[in-house]
Amino acid sequence: MVCTGCALLCDDIEIGKNECRHACRIGDAHITSTNKIDPMVDQSPVDMDAAIKRAAEILVSAEKPVFVGFGNSVTETQAIGIKLAEKVGAEIKTFHTGIFNDILNGRVKTCTLPEVRDYADVIVFLGCDPMNTHPRLLSRYAYYPRGEKRQHGWEEDRIAITIDIRFSHTASICKDAYTIDPHRQIEFMDALMDALSNKVPKTTYDKKRILKLAGTLKKAEFGVIFAGTGASAPPRDGTVRLMDRLNESSDFRLLLLAPGYNLRSIAEQLRDHPCDDGDGGSGSGGGMDLHEADCILCLGFDLMNSLPAHDINGKMIVIDPNETLTSRYADVVIPCAAGGIDCAGSAVRMDGEVVEVPLIRESERLSDGAILKQLLEVV
C-alpha cells in the first residue's frame, strides 16, 4: 500500500487487521484515523445532496471566489478542481508552490529520491525539519541507507548539515548544524555566498564556521539541498541564488519539503495557469488577499489552523475527510473520502515520480473528485 501521510508516498506499507506496518507516526495516524465529519450547512447536519446544493449556490453567486489547498487530493481530483475554478472564475491558492516552478521550468537542478540514496554525499536541510514533517526521509533516502555509490552510508559516505532558524530534531542527528538568527537569514546567506566565492565574509556570524561550510559544499560530488517552503525557509530568490553559486563550483540539486502529499502535482498542473497566484506564501505575494474573497473553498486544507489569521468575511465551503478548525466555522461542510485510504487515484511524489495510490479500504464516502464533479455539473 501507499501512505499519503506526506509527499514521500512510502510504498512499503502493509495493512493488517489491527496494525499498519512500516508507516511512521504521521502515516499510521493518517491511515487509522477515525476522525470523520458529517455534511453540514450553517453548522447544522444535512444530507450530502443538500450540502452540495448549497455549495453550488454559494459558488454561483460569488463574485470573487478563491479555492485553497489541493495538496491533499489525488491528481485526478485536482484536475477537476481546476476546471471548476475556471468555470466559476476562482483564483487558486495552493501555498508553498512558488519555488516548485523553479524546479519544473528547469531554473534549478533537481534529482529523484533514489538518486539521493545512491549518489548523494553532501545533504543540506535548509529551513526544514524532515524528522518532524517527512519522518522516513532520512532512513529511506537521504542519510542512513547504503546506496550504489555510497556503500558506507551515513557513517563514512555522507555528510548531512542543517541550516535553520532553530536547532531542530534533524539538526541533532546531523554532523553539522548552523542555527541562524530569525531576523538575519539574508546576512547568513550573503556570508555563505561570499565564502563560496573564496571571499572572507563580512558578517557577525562565526566566519571560520561559514568558511568551513563553504569548503564542505564545494567539495561535494553529488550535493542535495532539501529546502522547506514554510516560515523557516529562506526567501525563494535566496535559495535559487545559492543553487546557482553552488553549481559554479560543484554539483547540487534541489528538492522541496512541502506540506501535503500531492503538492507537486498541483504545482505541475497550475504551471503558468492564470488561476494560480503561485506565490508560495500566505497570499500576499500576488493575486487576491483572502479577506477580499466573498467565497473560499477549502479542498483538504485546514486554512484557519495553517496560516496567520485572516480577516475572512466570505462564505466558506470545506471539502475534507476530517473535522478541522476550518470546518467548525464553515458555511458548508462536505465530507469526502481520503486519497489513498478510501479513494484511489494517482499522486506525484516530491521528486516528480508518479505513484499510483490504491484503496486501503472501501467506504460509502464520496471522493472529493466526485463531489467537485457534481459541483461542476450544476454551477
Next chain:
Amino acid sequence: MKMEFGEFLAAPECGVVIVTYPDVFRTEAGLRHGKFSSEYQELSAMIILDPEDMAKIEVKGGDLVEVLGEEGAVVVRVKESEKEHPGIGYVPEGAWANILGASPVSAKVRRSQQEIPAIEEVYHR
C-alpha cells in the same frame, strides 16, 4: 475579597522573537485524536523558552504565560529549553501560534493567571 499586594504589580515582561516549528507528535495527535482534543492542545499551546528568559519573567516549566504578538495575544504553557536561545521563543505551528502573526514575529511574554483558550476560542471569525 482580600487582595494580595502582589496583584497590584504588573508581571515582569521579556521581549522575544517567536519562531514556529513543526512537531510530529502534534501532527499525530491531530490525526489520531482530532484537533479539538486535549492531547492536541497540550502539544500545540506551549512555548519553549530559554532558562534566562524564564528567570526574567519569574516562571518555571509548566507555568502559564501570555504571549503578546504583533497581531494578537494568547496564553500558553511554558516548557524550559534544553538548548540556550535567549530572546527566542519556539511555539509549535498551529492556531495558537498563528494568532500572534507570521513567524518570525516579535512578541512580549509575561506570567499569566488566565487559562489556555480552547482552539475554537483562539480563532474568531
